[in-house]
Amino acid sequence: MEKAEIDKILRSLGFGFPESRDENIAFENSFKSYKFEANAEKIDSKKILNNLKSKQKATNIDYHRRTVLAAEIVYKLHKENTLGHLKLQKLIYLCQNSAQMELHTNFLKQAMGPYDNRLMRSLDKKFKENQWFLFSGGDYLKYQPLAKAGEHRLWYERYFENHLTEIDFIIEKFRKSKTRTVELIATIFACWKETLEDKQLLNDEVLIMRLYDWHPDKSKFGRKEIIDTIAWMKDEGFYPKY
Template identity: 85%
Template sequence: MEKAKIDEILRSLGFGFPENKEENIAFEKSFIEYKFEADAEKIDSEKILKSLKAKKKATNIDYHRRTVLAAEIVYKLHKENTLGHLKLQKLIYLCQHSAQMELHTNFLKQAMGPYDNRLMRSLDTQFKKNQWFEFSGGDYLKYKPLSKVGSHKEWYERYFENELSDIDFIIEKFRKSKTRVVELIATVFACWKEILEEKQLLNDETLIFRFYDWHPDKSKFERQEIIDTFEWMKNEGFYPKFNS
């Protein structure tokens, strides 16, 4: 295409450039009143990029993956009287974020820590539908094995072949732990994760502030409990990590 034709098209779209002294003066005058009002120091390029990324819609496979992970946790812990809805959710949360898994969950700030109400209802339904487990909150052992218990294994090893050791570590580490302990650890983990994501200074004071700010119910935990948990997690190497 000839240059003259290209210039004509660009001008019609408003992309023409000054070609002589008069046009250059007119161009400068058109921007003389322009004022940049944004604070350049407050522009967060990372947030802008995140907002531009299209949100990935969950597929049936995404829902199946999280159900299979939950099934593995219940399969190994259903004979422990400490396992219920709350502990299961906390273990899923810790598995997901300590091993940096891509799981479709929506953990919100609840009184009991990170919690996803819809997830729990979905898991109960899918467990029963697949004949793996049936939940009964009033029983001593809350997950009753059904006729096809264990049949999730093939899917589990396929979906999580790269995270098997991480998942087993979490399951065994908290096998005997009561719900209160797992809630404390999961909440410290979530607060720690937030601090790192926001590039804030991480120390006892910032973590404790963030912990108590989570929900008024967190006042049931003593300050020293939080500090001891923080130290234990550092010593165990059990804390949020991010891909560089």
């Protein structure tokens, strides 16, 4: 196709280009008053990147990594009567977010704090398939080790070699903690994280307000209990860092 024909088609579609001196001057004048209005300070590149990552299709390795992390937590805590579905989820959430690990999870605002229903069903299924653990909600100890319990560790040390210290710290820190305590800490952590992501003023009152706004069920936590927990998190350096 000749250049003249291409130019004709482009012009018919509204893509004509200035060709004479007068056309060039008119083109330049039309953009003299243009002003770039975007506020660069409000562009959160980290949030944009996280949103893009969250839309990527998960692979079998992504699912396996989160199963292996959960297996490590259960492996070390299955003899503790405080470990159940809720505490396990909160520990996974805290491991993922305090160490800023990339895991395929979808923690939503639930009555019990950050929670991912599909994750829990998937973990129970994979634990049983791999012969690692069997969940039994009615028993004193909820997770019963199966024939291949402990075989996850080869994968664990490979997947999380850069986070072993942080994960072990969290597991041991909350070894004896009751589910209620871990639920409160995880929810405060999530509220803290949201406040930082929204670039809002951060103080105890803001965290308390966000926690009570999380879900009506959070009214079970008294103000003093929340303030004492926030103080503990500050003392331990256990909060989101951005």
